Each structure stands twice: as structure tokens, then as C-alpha cells.
Amino acid sequence: MAQASSDRGFPDDLQFTFENEQYVAAAAMSLFQAGKAESARLLLDVSACWIHREHLDFNSWRDVATLQVPSWAVHAFNDERRDEIAGAIRMSAGFHLELYPEEVGVIPELPQADWKPHLKKMLDEGPKNQARLVPLKQEYPQADGMAFRDGAELRMYEALKAKQEALPRDETFTIVPNASIRVPGHTWEPDFLVTYKGHSCVVEVDGGSHNRKYASDKSRDELLQDAGIAFVKRIDRSDAMNDPDLYEFIERTLRKLANT
Template sequence: MSGDRDEQSKRALTFREILEDPKLQGDSRMEAMGEAVLAHALTLLLQRGDKEKALRFLEVQSFAIEYDHEYEEYELWLEVLPEQQSAIPREWVKALHNTCAEVSKRLRYRDFNVGLREILPEVGPDWRARLLGELEPPKRPTNQGRKLRQGPPRWSTDYLFFTNEGEQKVYLALKRLQEALPKQETIAVFPLAGGRVLGRTWEPDFLVTYKGRAGVLEVDGPHHNARRALDTSREHLLHEAGVAFVDRVVAEAVHDPIELDSVLSRFLRRLEKS
């Protein structure tokens, strides 16, 4: 028996072992059980080949277990950023709920009603001044303040605008990379940063800076081949203007989160070596 205890102390405990601890009671026990159900459900989704759903749910900022006294049931809330909430379809949440229900039944855990909600922002005593500051119109136009965007933007994240869903997906993937990199070696991302190169004004999809170098990243649409010659000419102009590396994200990669992450990681490696 002592050998078993020594073996457990050398490795991380499983949720089953954690929940078998009689000292774990009350809210702490329900939180551990809820996390166990969520972990099993996402692992099942991945095992079943549903990589996109699993990856999207892994991006949640936090989760919370709450008891609904009106309906007398436990709720498992996935808390996400506003832009993430709009990117997760309701049917995906329902699919996760059903998988969690399957896990709870098989492991004889509590049932949890799974839901998605926006994470509460951190605010302080200066909340009024901060809100007023954000609501004030900008004192001067920005590169993104063009006639094209005078109406309500259809794709917007972090107060930045995009011309299509593909650009927004690439931005969110770049943002994940930015947050994952060491603080001293992270990237800056500038979507649709209009500028002037020799002989023309141009707005690349993304200008990315990394380790003292600037690179341009273009996002292909579904009908891109006809513009290839123009793109090659434009890349030459960018190189001559000091842009270290120019790359593009093909349309197929935009809708495959794993492939998209791979493409962007490769872009940063090549930019670093340029």
C-alpha cells in the first residue's frame, strides 16, 4: 500500500483520484467534478475527430460552477471574451452539453447544464472615467477610418475592423500566438494598416513585427489565383521598401484552426530568419 502512495505522489493525480478524497467537500468538490466532466468531454471530442470544436472550447478564459435554485440544477458556465462568444455556434455548445451529459452518466457524476457566457470585465473605482474615455470619438482619423467603414462594421474585434471573416479568424489566431509567446519576444499585429510604397498606396491585410523585423501577411480569398501576378509585383515593392518577409494564408487554412496555427508559426520562423 505504501508503494501505491509513493507512486501517486510522483505523478499528477487523475480527477477520479481527486474526487475519491473524502476531505474534498462542498463547492470545491463540485468545481473539481465540473472540471472533470469538461476535461473528459473535450478529450472525447478530440478522440472522435472533432478537432475544431475541441480547440475552440479550449480557448475559454475560465469556467464556473453555479447552482440554479429555481431549476434545482448545477450549471457549468464557459466564460469567453466577446469576440470568442460570437465565434462559437449554439449547436456547438449543445454538442458539448450532450457530451458532458454522456460523461456524467458514465462516471456517475452530477449532471451539469452547460452554457456559454461573456466573461465579466475587470473594473475599478475609476470605471466611469474609463467608460467615458472609450465612448469619446477619436480626436483624429486613423488608417482604418476610411469611407468603407463609415457604417457599422460587420467584423470587429478589439476595436479593430476587418473586411471579412477570414481576416478576423487570422487575427484571433495571431492574437493567441501573441499571448503564448514570452513577453520579451512577442509580436505586434496591425490589421489593414494602410501605407505608401513607391508609386502606390496599399493596405496589407496584416503587418506583423517580430524580433526587430516587419513582415506582411496576406489572407487569400476563395478566388485568388487571378491576382497572383499582381501580388508578386507588390511583394517586390514591399521587399524594396524594407519589409523582411511576405507570406500568405491560403483560403483552406483559414477554416482549419490547426493548419492555420501551423501556417502562422511558420510565418514567424521565416520572418525571424529573414
């Protein structure tokens, strides 16, 4: 643990906070140049960064960086990503501020002051199959007028959409995100329903908000298949944030639908 030192020019009894996007920018570029693109990509969602000194007792302290991000992005900052980001911020802040963050904390943004008009607008538009995902401005990522639970679902949608638009008009497929569907005895809201060449499948982005057990997953999948869904394909949330794994998953899913 670092020890307080008077030659750094910092009084021993104060906590220092520096808020500057330049250190996030420097860290992002450093990560990208080091081949850590996924960690660099996460920093695009950072709206504020605080680098501060916490005094632990009379003569010891630690430096910490705190990042503020939309609530849907918090889960993406896993231990590996935070360690990589901490190292990159440590390089820039250490050189310019003589602060050396040992760890990175991540906190969610608070809703903006104008959240009430956004909610009222959604309520006035009437019920939708996405009603349970009321897309408040700071709560859920959105695209094309639809709301998604988190960044991994949004990334899946963007990749599906890119593939959809790349296919000929008479060879493309339909993407249905977060729509409520009814099977005998149950109403569920799968992450995605995809229809292609006369067949439909469900795509689930697992992890994070998905805390189901294997047995309940299997039971649900069987009920969906009994109700006409060709199959259920699952991808781990971390793989959904990795472009090569994500695009390979989509290609395999469409091939399986085409051959059903």
C-alpha cells in the same frame, strides 16, 4: 424530386415556413458529433433559419433551408459546408416537421435600424488607417476596437493574438491589421503587418475579397520587399478557418522572421 402528398397534411397550394433556432442547434450538435467541427462552427453565426416548402409546379415541390448570417460570414458557407449543413438540418427537420431540405441557402443580414449613430460615431472619431473599413455594426467583424473584412481575417487576428500573448513579454511581436502603407508610387492596405525581432513581414489572407492575379501579387510583393518588408506570406482563406493549418502557418512565419 419529392412529390406532394396529401397524407403529410399539407395543402398542395401553400408554401410552408418554419422559423426555429432549435433546428440550427440540433444541426450544429449533430455536425460536431460527426467530426464536422468547421461546419458546426459556422452555425454559431446564424441569426435566423427558415425551413420552407417551395412548390415548383402543380404536383412537385422541394424543401429548402435558408440561413441568415452577418454579411462578412456569407463567403464561408461554401458548397461543401452547405451540403454538410443541409444533411444535418434534414435529419432534425425531417423528424419533427416532415420537411427534408435538399439544399441550404445563405443570405446576409440587413443593417440594424441604429446604423446611423454607429457611422456618426466613427466619423466623429476622426480619420484612421482603417478608414476604408468603416466598422458598421452589421457589416464587419470587430475585435479590440479594430475592424476586419471578414471572418477569416478575424480568425487570423485571434490566432496571432493568442500566440502573441503566449510569448514572454520581451520576446513577443506586433500585429498591425489593415493599415494603409505607402511605398513609392503606391498606397496599399495589406491584411496584416507583423513585426518580430526587428523585422517585418506582410501576411495576406487570400480568396474571397482578394481577386488579384498572380502577376500583380508578385509585382506588389517585390515593391514591398524593396521598401524594407522582409517577405510576404499568403494563406488561403479556407486554411485560415482551419486551426491546425492556421497555427502551423503562424509558427512558420515567426520562425522565418526570426531567422531573417
